Amino acid sequence: xxxxxxxxxSYFTMEFGQIxxxxxxxxxxxxxxxxxxxxxxxxxYVGDLLAHYVFPGVVAGYFVAGFFSIxxxxxxxxxxxxxxxxxxxxxxxxxxxxxVPNDAASVxxxxxxxGLGVVAVSKLKGTRVDLHxxxxxxxxxxxxxxxxxxxxxxxxxxCLLFFMRSDWEAWIxxxxxxxxxxxxxxxxxxxFPVLLTLAVLVSLFSVGALMxxxxxxxxxxxxxxxxxxxxxxxxxxxxxxxxxxxxALAFDWPVGSAIVTLGLFLVLGKAVVVRALRCF
Amino acid sequence: MFLRWENLVTxxxxxxxxxxxxxxxxxxxxxxxxxxxxxxxKSTLMRTWIGLMNPLSGTSQIEHCNCKHSxxxxxxxxxxxxxxxxNPHFSITVRDLVxxxxxxxxxxxxxxxxxxxxxxxxxxxxxxxxxxxLSMGQKTRALVARALVSQPKLIFMDEPLASLDAHCQxxxxxxxxxxxxxxxxxxxxxxxxxxxxxxxxxxxxxFQREHYLDVCxxxxxxxxxxxxxxxxxxxxx
Numbered sequence: 001x002x003x004x005x006x007x008x009x010s011y012f013t014m015e016f017g018q019i020x021x022x023x024x025x026x027x028x029x030x031x032x033x034x035x036x037x038x039x040x041x042x043x044x045y046v047g048d049l050l051a052h053y054v055f056p057g058v059v060a061g062y063f064v065a066g067f068f069s070i071x072x073x074x075x076x077x078x079x080x081x082x083x084x085x086x087x088x089x090x091x092x093x094x095x096x097x098x099x100v101p102n103d104a105a106s107v108x109x110x111x112x113x114x115g116l117g118v119v120a121v122s123k124l125k126g127t128r129v130d131l132h133x134x135x136x137x138x139x140x141x142x143x144x145x146x147x148x149x150x151x152x153x154x155x156x157x158x159c160l161l162f163f164m165r166s167d168w169e170a171w172i173x174x175x176x177x178x179x180x181x182x183x184x185x186x187x188x189x190x191x192f193p194v195l196l197t198l199a200v201l202v203s204l205f206s207v208g209a210l211m212x213x214x215x216x217x218x219x220x221x222x223x224x225x226x227x228x229x230x231x232x233x234x235x236x237x238x239x240x241x242x243x244x245x246x247x248a249l250a251f252d253w254p255v256g257s258a259i260v261t262l263g264l265f266l267v268l269g270k271a272v273v274v275r276a277l278r279c280f
Numbered sequence: 281m282f283l284r285w286e287n288l289v290t291x292x293x294x295x296x297x298x299x300x301x302x303x304x305x306x307x308x309x310x311x312x313x314x315x316x317x318x319x320x321x322k323s324t325l326m327r328t329w330i331g332l333m334n335p336l337s338g339t340s341q342i343e344h345c346n347c348k349h350s351x352x353x354x355x356x357x358x359x360x361x362x363x364x365x366x367n368p369h370f371s372i373t374v375r376d377l378v379x380x381x382x383x384x385x386x387x388x389x390x391x392x393x394x395x396x397x398x399x400x401x402x403x404x405x406x407x408x409x410x411x412x413x414l415s416m417g418q419k420t421r422a423l424v425a426r427a428l429v430s431q432p433k434l435i436f437m438d439e440p441l442a443s444l445d446a447h448c449q450x451x452x453x454x455x456x457x458x459x460x461x462x463x464x465x466x467x468x469x470x471x472x473x474x475x476x477x478x479x480x481x482x483x484x485x486x487f488q489r490e491h492y493l494d495v496c497x498x499x500x501x502x503x504x505x506x507x508x509x510x511x512x513x514x515x516x517x
Contacts, residue, residue, distance in 0.1 A: 173370050174367065177361060180332070180357065181382075226371030227371065
């Protein structure tokens with residue numbers, strides 16, 4: 001047992017371990033900040049959709065960066081962002097022209113976009129896109145540049161939340177009234193999807209596409225947050241993040257998967273306790 | 281003049297307008313109603329008037345309100361939506377909800393008005409409770425207080441009577457009539473029918489639909505010498 005602790009501790013003496021720790025903390029902070037709004041605005045599934053929409057863009061970014069020898073990171077980001085917006089646009093187009101329900105259009109687009117990405121990966125052997133890393137993340141491969149990007153997005157999110165708190169609250173509570181009452185609803189309606197996309201993008205490479213949406217949802221669900229800014233949700237998110245990372249290092253699991261598995265058991269535990277308390 | 285509209289056509293798509301072009305204005309304070317069956321465009325007309333939707337053609341103008349989406353600091357109109365429009369997952373106390381009516385400029389005077397309205401509309405005892413724990417009648421009163429707190433001259437209410445029992449409906453309508461008489465403001469209510477309260481109304485529009493897919497014609501009652509004036513090709517004035 002002591003040996004396991006020693007091993008974990010030795011990770012953090014190395015640079016990749018330190019980057020992993022800071023990266024996990026920042027992803028957790030970002031999720032803790034955004035998750036109450038994501039849950040209260042009923043946008044929990046949007047993170048999942050976005051994470052899949054961006055896949056062909058990521059592949060295209062790799063390809064373009066390699067082909068024209070431009071820096072990898074900006075190419076990936078631009079590709080992913082364009083692909084994310086294209087996906088959202090396609091869903092809207094399908095809903096409006098075919099009058100099908102939103103979730104049906106979303107699933108068709110999600111699978112189609114992801115399929116396109118997988119086909120592209122299978123054909124573009126030279127691009128070296130790691131499908132496994134895209135799905136499950138690879139926090140130990142993060143660089144300081146990734147961490148700085150994560151930090152910037154977390155900072156912008158925190159600033160928007162703290163300086164426009166009354167606008168967020170009015171917008172989440174009753175958007176139409178908020179608009180009429182002069183709250184800055186237009187700003188939030190324009191920036192919230194951008195913020196969500198950025199959060200998904202910067203978290204994608206550390207925790208993976210499958211885990212991003214869970215991370216953006218778990219903290220608020222776990223503390224049953226009903227306010228826009230919830231310190232409990234932020235602290236809890238940080239706690240789960242660190243525990244997940246330690247668990248992953250100790251048992252050699254993918255970090256994102258370790259975090260969301262821990263999250264599910266905590267949510268289930270809470271649900272059981274709440275049900276039990278209701279009975280007695 | 282409280283509200284004026286010219287050749288107004290409302291609806292979601294140009295190919296499917298909900299009414300014939302019509303013009304009119306509301307020039308005197310009073311309690312007015314827009315009546316008619318489901319799906320004939322009552323809410324759409326109200327949402328167009330208050331700027332939440334664009335008209336298909338024509339214009340509408342609210343007095344002293346040049347803002348399309350009310351970008352200035354003091355809300356120039358009051359809006360009482362149906363209470364299910366308030367996000368049920370968001371926990372907000374009644375006092376905080378009413379404060380939202382102040383918009384972004386919260387000052388001492390405004391906060392004093394919040395307390396006064398909480399008292400006036402009989403929700404002071406529940407001011408610290410979450411909005412969603414209130415009864416239907418209390419919720420409606422809280423939303424009315426939220427609309428009144430910015431002291432608008434014109435208030436729009438979207439089916440405020442829908443979930444209330446007969447007693448609560450009477451209480452609310454009488455309170456609104458009293459408010460109009462005291463403060464000389466203009467209150468517009470959407471409802472399916474208000475026969476029981478027609479003696480309290482200063483005027484009403486009735487949406488009529490002769491065939492299911494026809495464009496609505498808007499009949500207008502002026503039998504009580506009401507100060508609303510409308511004109512339009514298909515109006516039965």
